[in-house]
Amino acid sequence: MHIVDGALSNEIVIAAAVLAVGGIALGLRKLPMERIPVAGVLSATFFVASLIHVPIGPSSVHLILSGLAGLVLGWAAFPALFVGLLLQSVFFGFGGVTVLGVNTLNIALPAVAVFYLCRYGIASKSDVAAAIWGGFGGALAIALTAVMVAVSLALSGEEFIPAAKLVLVTHVPVIVIEGLLTGFAVYLTRKVKPELFAEISSPAGGVR
Secondary structure (H helix, E strand, O other), rough: OOEEEEEEEHHHHHHHHHHHHHHHHHHHHHHHHHHHHHHHHHHHHHHHOOOOOOEEOOOOEEOOHHHHHHHHHHHHHHHHHHHHHHHHHHOOOOOOOEEEEEHHHHHHHHHHHHHHHHOOOOOOOOOHHHHHHHHHHHHHHHHHHHHHHHHHHHHHHHHHHHHHHHHHHOHHHHHHHHHHHHHHHHHHHHHHHOOOHHHHHOOOOOOO
């Protein structure tokens, strides 16, 4: 869901950049040293998952797996996803440098929202229940990102309203696929490393 350079108004670009910097700073504060490798793996997962994309007007359609990053990292999803977006922009020209803040905010903020909505659900005693919560979180993260991308475009001018509507429609299949993939990932993680989610759901968790 990268928005390309030049598609948004300066006001939207600046405001989003300020908010993204705040999110990244908060995420770094809430990222313990021992969880940096996990953040790196999830950043790489996002980087690879979104390499295959289909351009849709001033945006694009592709897998993100931001919901999984949010469920595992909480606020630390901001710096993890920012790194992935920065590398994609520099090496492959996806999105752009001037809209890096917008893209980071649109993808990372829904991931954080999903963390707070689903953190206790994925720490359920039942692996199946945890997977369902994970699937819901993965789907919701993409739905919220699609809405934020559409709003970003619509606020930049009436000429972008058709593109904003197209973004919402074209991401319906992605929402379903991301929900299934995230649910499966949560289920598998619960089997092989259940403490990963138990840590973040506890009151003493380091990424609240």
